[in-house]
Amino acid sequence: MLDFLKKEGIHPHLIQELEQFRSAFGTEPEVANRIRTPRYYYYGTKIWEEALSALLCGEHLLLTGPKATGKNVLAENLAAAFGRPLFNISLSINTDAASLIGSDTWKNGEVTFREGPVSQSARFGGFGVLDEINMAKNEALAVLHEALDFRGSIDVPGYDRIDLHPACRFIATMNYGYAGTRELNEALTSRFVVIDMPPISEDYLAKLLRSEFPDLSPAWNTQFCRIFQELQKKCESAEISPKALDLRGLLASVRLIKKGLSPLEALRLGIGNKIFDPYERKLVDDLFLIRVSEKQSAAELFQ
Ligand SMILES: Nc1ncnc2c1ncn2[C@@H]1O[C@H](COP(=O)(O)OP(=O)(O)O)[C@@H](O)[C@H]1O
Ligand SMILES: [Mg+2]
Structure with missing residues (x-):
């Protein structure tokens, strides 16, 4: 992945910081299989540099644009470039807070808490891809507000708080121009750095x-x-x-x-x-x- 970025002419300074990031954080063995070599590479040096800079600064990303502009490909490429486990979180009108954070389930005759993908991203320092974030209801998304703040954390009602692992980043994607898509509310949008994805050149x-x-x-x-x-x-x-x-x-x-x-x-x-x-x-x-x-x-x- 880093070789690809070098070949694409990404600024050496960013590559160097990326290497530092990669060596600074380990990965728990149980999520190591979530670090994957992507099937496709994203092409677009300017967008790469913007995305890398933002994530290296600790920001979370919102990728907006028409369909097939490579939003998901870029998000997956970024997780691979940072060497972090990837958690795909598909959002829809049926998504509720519990499906993001987790909920109680029965296991071996007792109630245990089963973490959702947002909690897992937070705990394991994963890259959580919030796919089509604008499809979800605001009530469900409210759980993200605190997570996305500086030194974020996630409040698991009745349980603990999970502090965001320093390598954890969220990358949201949002199509516009589709029937049924909504605008994202301001409180949420303001917590992201937004990259408007151009059609491929x-x-x-x-x-x-x-x-x-x-x-x-x-x-x-x-x-x-x-x-x-x-x-x-x-x-x-x-x-x-x-x-x-x-x-x-x-x-x-x-x-x-x-x-x-x-x-x-x-x-x-x-x-x-x-x-x-x-x-x-x-x-x-x-x-x-x-x-x-x-x-x-x-x-x-x-x-
Ligand atoms: N800039 C790009 N570089 C590489 N592939 C791209 C680019 N833009 C679009 N694609 C291709 O378009 C297809 C759709 O990409 P995807 O990430 O699923 O789009 P989106 O999530 O924006 O709808 C993939 O086959 C992807 O390889
Ligand atoms: Mg997509």
Whole structure:
């Protein structure tokens, strides 16, 4: 992970501080399997430097932005970069305080307290990823207020207080532009440093495609980057809805082409068919047809 950061040109000073952080804190064996090498790397030097600086200062992070801007990938990469166990905490309208902090359960005929992921992150010095934090109700999130304060702690009603381990950080993610998403309340937002995640740039997308599909020909790598860039432009000018700007869908399309599906069909399955408005869908399809003919065969795209 550190080699990757060096290669990406992250400021040496930050790498050095990261190394100090990593050697300063050990990990309990019971959560050691939560320190993982990420499946994907996040590309974007500026965002990396902002996130590392904030976390090194002891801040907690809120990553906001449209879908598929790599919020979860970055959060996981950060846990790996700091060498800390990762706790994924998916939030929804049904999340209550007990599912975050923990609750009483029966074990061997007696009542014992079973810690939730927020308490575990706090105690083990983990990185707690509060995924889609704005989906949760304010009542449930209130337990986080104290945890996120300077020298935070968590009050477990009827039990102890858990002081936040000095290596513990929370990274919240929040999509906007989705139906059903709410604004985060001010008291909570003010406890985070907020990074607004940009859509992946053309250069980084080319890099991502190269690392995911090493045998994709350079010419087709460029074609896919252009397609994504054009979708982005159409989104910005509000000609199409952001549904079509789906990097996950683009990656899925390329995977389907690798399996042998025709490129045009794969782009429709991965991206085009997600748009239900016929006019918008036509616009997107035309955009594909500029670069990919009906007859284009899958094999020609790979070397
Ligand atoms: N800057 C980036 N660097 C690397 N991968 C990215 C980047 N932006 C998006 N992705 C890719 O987009 C997909 C979705 O990422 P994810 O983290 O789940 O997005 P989000 O949580 O913002 O919706 C992943 O396949 C990821 O690799
Ligand atoms: Mg996400």
